[in-house]
Amino acid sequence: MDIKFIKREELQEKPDQKKLGFGKYFADYMFTMDYDEGIGWHDATIRPYGPIEMNPATVVLHYAQETFEGLKAYRRADGQIQLFRPEMNARRMINSNERLCMATIPEDMFIEAVNALVKAEEDWVPSEPETSLYIRPFAFACESSLGVHKSKAYKFVIILSPVGAYYAEGLAPVKIMVEDEYVRAVQGGTGFTKCGGNYAGSIIGQVKAEKYGCSQVLWLDGRERKYVEEVGAMNIMFKIDGEIYTAPIEGTVLPGVTRDSIIHILKDWGYKVNETHLSVDDLMQAGRDGRLEEVYGTGTAAVISPVGALVYKGEEITINNFKIGELTQKLYDYLTGIQWGKEEDKYGWTRLVK
C-alpha cells in the first residue's frame, strides 16, 4: 500500500504521562483512506490530526453505518514498541463491516495502516507503568443521500490516544448492576459487531447503573432476559467452584480479543472454561452460597477489571469481600506482562512495530 504523508506545521506538546486518563488526548497525526464503489480503497494518507468536513446529509449522521476497533501499542522496557494480536481486530472489523453492509478493509491493509501510523508517531507511545497508546480505527458511510440504502462511499480513519488506566480507580474492584429492563443485543441483531448503534443503545443502562451506585451494567440476553452476556465495554467471566464461566460467542456477545487470550491462558493453566449460558438466578445463588469465588471483566481498554459486587433486583452479592481475586490478579499480571514485553510471548501474540 502506498501511503502518502502530509506534514504538520507544528507539533503539539505531549501531555503528562501520569495524568492521561482515557481517550482525551490525541496524537499529531491520523491515518485516512477513502472508498468509492467501482474504485475500491484509495488515497491512504497519514495527515495532521484535524477536523473532517462532513456534508449534513452524510449517511453516518442519519443511519449510523459505522464500525470501530480498539487496540493498543505497548512500550517495552527495551524501548521497542509492540502491538497485541492486531490481526484479531482486523478480522473482527471485517465481520462488523459485513454485518453492516459496509466495504471491508482487508486484514493486511488494516495492519499495515496501524503499523505505519504507530511507527510515524512512536514518540507518542508512553513509557510510564500502566500506560499505552490506544489505537482507534473506525470506518463510516460518507455518501450524502437520505434514502436508506447501502452506501457507495466510506472513510476509514485511525486516530491515536495515549492512555493510562481505563478506570480512574485503577485495578480496584467495581460494583456492577444486572440490567433487566433494557436490552443490548439479540440473536440476529448486531451484538457481535463493534458498531456504533450497540453503544448508543446501551448508554441508558450505564446511566441507570450509576444512579444505583454501580460503575457498569451487566446485560442479560435479549430473548429471555435470563442469561448473563457481557458488560458492554467488556466481556465478563465468573469463577464458580473453581471453574470459569463466560457467555458463548453466538451472535449477541462481542468476541473480545482479551476474552480469547484469557481463555487460552486459563486452559493452559488447567482451568475448565465453560463457554455457556449461565442464568442470572444460578449466578446469584452461587453468590449467596459462597461458591462465586471471583468475577472479572476482560477488554482491551481495561484489560482485566475485577468485580467486587453484583446488584440484581435490589439484592447485592459481594464477591471475595470486595477484594481482587487471586486468579484475577494473576491473569492481569501475566497478560499485561506479555503485552508490555516483560513475560515471554509463548503464544506469539505480539508484533513489533517497525
Added chain:
Amino acid sequence: MDIKFIKREELQEKPDQKKLGFGKYFADYMFTMDYDEGIGWHDATIRPYGPIEMNPATVVLHYAQETFEGLKAYRRADGQIQLFRPEMNARRMINSNERLCMATIPEDMFIEAVNALVKAEEDWVPSEPETSLYIRPFAFACESSLGVHKSKAYKFVIILSPVGAYYAEGLAPVKIMVEDEYVRAVQGGTGFTKCGGNYAGSIIGQVKAEKYGCSQVLWLDGRERKYVEEVGAMNIMFKIDGEIYTAPIEGTVLPGVTRDSIIHILKDWGYKVNETHLSVDDLMQAGRDGRLEEVYGTGTAAVISPVGALVYKGEEITINNFKIGELTQKLYDYLTGIQWGKEEDKYGWTRLVK
C-alpha cells in the same frame, strides 16, 4: 427563540420538479443549534447549507448517539404551504432522545425551528403533483472523547430536500420479503426510536430482499421471530376478512405518524382495526385461503405503499392479483388530499407555515 440568519452569497439553481427523486437535492439553507451541558440549547441559526466540521473523536462517529425525524411541507393549490402533524414528530424525537440519553429539543422549539426554516425557504416547496419538501431534523452527540458515556454536547440540525415519489415505481405494488434470519428490534431495545443504529443494522435485510427480487423487508419480532412487526422504512397493515391488522406500539415498532393518521381514518370509516401480534403463519395462511385482501405500508416518505406479494421461506403469496387494493387507493387519495389541502382537514392535522 431568537434565530440568527447568515446570508448565502449565491443561491443554487433549483432542480427539475419532475426529476426530484428522494433526498438527493438540498435547499440553500439549514437550521443549526448547539447544546452544551450547563448552558442548554443556544445559537439557533439559519445558515447556508454546507459542511459541518467534525473532530475525528466526535462521539457520533464512534457510538452513534444520533436520532432523526422526517416530515414534509406541502404546497396547496392556493399557494400556501402546510405541515402535517409536526407536533407528532417533535414528541417522537423527544422519546428517541430520551432513550439514547441525549438532550431533548422541546416541542415548541422544534416546531418553531421547522416553521422558520421552511418559511425562509418557501421557494423550495415544489408544486408539481406528488412533490413536497422533505424536512429532516436530526441531532447528534458532538463531544470529542473516546470513553463510552453520555455526551455533554449535541448539535440539532434541520435540512430540507424537495422530493418526488419515494419509490421510482410510483404507487405501484411492491414485493416484500419476510426476514427470518436477521432481527431489527427487540423489547428493551431501541426499536421505537428513530435512531441511526436501527437503520444501520437493518440494511442487510434490505440487501438480502433485493437479492430475492423484493423491494423491502418485513421484520418479525426479535424474541420468537414469529409475529410481523414493520418494514423498516414504514409500518405495515393487513386487511384480512374485512378487518385491519397492524403491530401494536409496544417498544419494538416505530410509532408512525402516518400509521396513527390512517388508524384514525379507518376507525372513522367504520373499520375494525386490530393493533395486535399477527403471526406470520396466520398471515401466510390467510394469503393461501384468499382472505388476505389488501396489504400496504404507511410512512411519511411514501405515505401509502401497496404491497402486491409477500415472500416467506421461499413461498410467494400474491395479494389482490398484484394490484392496488380499493381501500389502499382510497386511503392514499384521502390522506394525501388532506396533506396537499385538497380535502377538508376535519382532524385539524395541518398547520400553515407563516
